[in-house]
Amino acid sequence: MQTLWNRTSPLPAYPRLEENLHSDVAVVGGGMAGILTAYALHARGLRVVLLEADRLASGVTAHTTAKLSAQHGMFCERLLRDFGLHLARQYMRANLDAVEQFRALVREKNINCDLCDEDAYLYAAPNGPNLAREYECALLLGAPARLTRPEGLPFPVREAVCFERQARFSPLRFLAALLPGLTIYERSPVRDIRGHAVRCDGGTVTAEQIVVATHFPMLERCGLYGLRLRQERSYLLALTGAPPLSGMWLDAGAAGWSLQRSGRYLLLGGSAHRCGENRGESYDALRAQARRLFPAAREALAWSSQDCMTLDGVPYIGPYASSAPFLHVATGFGRWGMSGSMAAANLLTAQLTGGRYPYADIFSPQRFFPSASISAFLEGAGYAVRGIGRRLFVPAQTAARDIARGHAGIAAWQGKKYGVYRHTDGTLYAVDIACPHHGCELTWNDDEKSWDCPCHGSRFDYTGRRLAEPSKAALRPCTDFPQEV
């Protein structure tokens, strides 16, 4: 999927792993989190091998909006309530420091990545939520916040909480400047980690320490991440011809519109939903909003992606599980993984080099705050029960002959349910409708023409090819499915 960042990717290509290696650290996953961590560890003198399944930064990082900000939506009041002042301040400080570190790195290495200071606004539309309490909490946490009533914007705003001097940038151009000197292997998916051995098809890296930065943690044996993460998908348009806009804007209301400039483009984001719950109107809603706000603008690009959300809304960064002290994880950035990845690199570098990171406690993957986590945990369990129950007990609702070209449905054949897509050329493609991860029934995403899993966010195209983890397997196609039923 072409995005503003990857359509002219500045990243060089790297070879596959075709030998066995030893290193101090193996970093698995070459997105923002993995590359920043590998860079920071290498800068501390460690021998690091970075292993990427596909191309560097081809995952969520290439599909981001690229706000570099400690303003993370309506979060200050929630953080204070769920974690208390001490830990909530750690979160704020970690992210404010991270934004400063991006700036410092860009200055120090003279990186040409369009980094540009911007104020970050959480805004309320005229009928939106009251932001006074959120503002007070932001101040308590130490944010550079002010409450303001901005005027002259191309969209209606009643009030806004502004975090001053945050930033935006071009993420892939930034990352490209960190790569020289790193040992990197691309198209080398890690198949398994056993003890200190990280196994790819072409070779094994044996490392003292291992960092898993694979977006959804790839190891299911420990840490119970499958029970603690869900994925949320959101959509973006890059518009040309829109009026100038300064600042980065995020709607505090349910629609959650996001607006910011990048060069000659205006990025409009929104339509977020739990993966597997797309009603097929996500791009339509975004396009309708673009027409309402910027009638003269033209759409240059459209893309979407999904990020992992934790039970309590704070990333899991630190030891992967208490049983494996040499294994570390960075995940669950909740759509704020630019600053979050820098926090991850800081925390993991301290952890792996015997140093101290002052904000580690709030990110500990082993934390459990009942008031923040229980309802999300129960909701996740409910999805799993419903997803498996629907597959086993609810009959197929569609007859394959009724599926229109370019659409899909769940149809029965010989007593079994299949996900059936009718291609625009009329051909039917049938796949097993059970998610290979834990067996939930998949749902059709008409915007992306994909089968998506509401339980933990695996995705597959209509032929069954895997598009997104945590499933490691593709869907089984049913090649016998009759073309006329």
Ligand SMILES: Cc1cc2nc3c(=O)[nH]c(=O)nc-3n(C[C@H](O)[C@H](O)[C@H](O)COP(=O)(O)OP(=O)(O)OC[C@H]3O[C@@H](n4cnc5c(N)ncnc54)[C@H](O)[C@@H]3O)c2cc1C
């Ligand atoms: C639509 C959208 C907009 C966003 N906007 C913002 C924003 O404005 N500001 C912000 O701060 N954050 C934003 N985010 C969040 C941010 O983009 C992500 O949190 C961040 O990019 C995640 O980086 P990552 O390194 O964890 O994951 P990824 O970039 O997905 O990297 C993980 C890498 O691991 C690789 N991998 C997976 N499995 C294996 C394996 N077995 N072996 C080897 N490699 C493997 C993948 O191929 C991938 O390259 C947004 C997210 C979305 C979805």
Ligand code: FES
């Ligand atoms: S059952 Fe977990 S992703 Fe589908």
